[in-house]
Amino acid sequence: MESNSKRRGFFKGKLTPFYRAVKGVPTRQYSSKVKPNQGSSTSASISFRVHQDYMISQPKQISYIVPGDKNRENLSQIDNFFGVTGDESVDIKAATYISSVQEPFYNSTCPNVESIVRKVVEEKFSQTFVTVPATLRLFFHDCFVEGCDAPIMIASPNGDAEKDAPDNLSLAGDGFDTVIKAKKAVEAKCPKVVCCADILAIATRDVIVLAGGPSFEVELGRRDGFVSKASRVAGQLPGANFNLSQLNSMFAQHNLTQTDMIALSGAHTVGFSHCSYFANRFYSFSPSSPVDPNLDPTYVKQLKQACPQNVDPSIAINMDPVTPRTFDNKYFKNLVANKGLFTSDEVLYTNRASRPTVVRFSKKQNEFKEAFIAAMRKLGRVGVKTGKHREIKVDCTAFN
Structure with a gap:
């Protein structure tokens, strides 16, 4: 191009x-x-x-x-x-330069799409709070692998679709269920008009709002991609043990800055993770110190109680131990207090290059939320499909 x-x-x-x-x-x-x-x-x-x-x-x-x-x-x-x-x-x-939004993308073809999706999301949210982190994480994983085109929704009988990759096996089913139900509701009113990628983007905004986070306009007009392969996922998602350089490098590949990366990490305030992703920080950190010295001692005790040795690896805990069901800036306050769950969380504060942003977000919640909105908009533009490389799926779990 x-x-x-x-x-x-x-x-x-x-x-x-x-x-x-x-x-x-x-x-x-x-x-x-x-x-x-x-x-x-x-x-x-x-x-x-x-x-x-x-x-x-x-x-x-x-x-x-x-x-x-x-x-x-x-x-x-x-x-x-x-x-x-x-x-x-x-x-x-x-x-x-968008001076103001004149009309939604689907104004003439499916004018109520956002309210239809919102109703489904609200119903799912009333059943389980997991809807929030599950949908958020699903959107992030979708966009970082092949772009925001929803191939992560594809179900393969051979177990070789994008969702079957090892890095995606921990994605909670409630996120998939939210999108599938929302798509079904939209199809009932506007058949073959709204793609799964847009529905996932709308649902992600809605779960953020339901958790107390900021609302924002969702840019629409995506199309669903044709490729969904587990083999393409490896190396495309940030790891729990990434350092700052690795994080910045991966996010930069998607036109996301360090500030964008830190703001998006703030979504961990409503996240959860399985013990196997972080237990090494307090059981086998290094030969000389089994516990990561950057971890707060009181927090270490809490983590060991929640994740005893040889615990079921499927056990999960909240990433924000203070307000796990509220989208706020407590995640950053936790980092300043040495209570970041992942190494890739804590490094945002321990590294001098990123620390000022973490401190600023910990003190000024509005600045965090504004930065988060900006980063979400940029994330939503990653790898958008057009032309012959796209379609509007009737069923999000299968190609047409």
């Missing part, structure tokens, strides 16, 4: 990739004003049509900036830039 920075002009604003304008495909009309670059006075209003499958929540305004003193020449090429002439199919990895 050609970089947008190499084109004659460029959008100004936030990255929202995977746009396509195609001849003969239904489009929607938008208008905007072309703003001059510094040192030039040429400007004009433009009108263009946007392919209805754009991964965006319909911007009210889009600003197009024409570089240098060649405004007039570039203005004549706007149609070609967007591909609206129908002469070719144009992929543009663009940055869009």
Whole structure:
């Protein structure tokens, strides 16, 4: 895909990739004003049509900036830039400035999709709180492997689908159940319109809100992918023993910064984990010290009581021992108090490069939640599928 920075002009604003304008495909009309670059006075209003499958929540305004003193020449090429002439199919990895959301993506095809999903999520939440961490973790694992396209939902009789990979076997069934039930409810009202990837994204936002976390607009317009293989999962997900360098490297592969990574780690405030993932920290940390010296002694006692030696590895405990059922900034307060469950949690505080962000989030909950929203939006754009590499599944557990 050609970089947008190499084109004659460029959008100004936030990255929202995977746009396509195609001849003969239904489009929607938008208008905007072309703003001059510094040192030039040429400007004009433009009108263009946007392919209805754009991964965006319909911007009210889009600003197009024409570089240098060649405004007039570039203005004549706007149609070609967007591909609206129908002469070719144009992929543009663009940055869009969304001044306000004009309408939901499914406004004309499934206007009540979010309320339909929310009702299902609320019902599932009333049955078990596990719905929250299970759905959140499912979304994260989906996006980090092959992108946010829902192949993690596929059930394989041969046990070789993405969900069957060792790193995904600990995913709680309540997350899958939430998406499956939500999809069924949506299909009853809007058959073959809303993909499983979008339903998972909406459900994830909803469980965050139900746990007391922030609400935010979910960008819609994804499509479901065609590939679901267990063999592609290894090495794609962060490990419980990762150091800061390993964490930053893995998240950077998905255009996520260190701040994004730390903010997303804050979701552990409502998470849980099995003893086998962290018991080494207080039973066999090193030859000279069986207990990780970075762990608070009182917390070590609690962990040993919850996870005695030779305990059933399926036993799980809350990652936040203080407010495990509330989406807040206690996770970061725990890190400052040396009560991070994973090594990959505690390193966020013990490493000087990331410590200031952890301390800031521990003191200012609103800043954490704002950073979390920004990171979730970026996470939701990872590996989005379009064109021939996508479909809208009727059943989230099977390809069409």
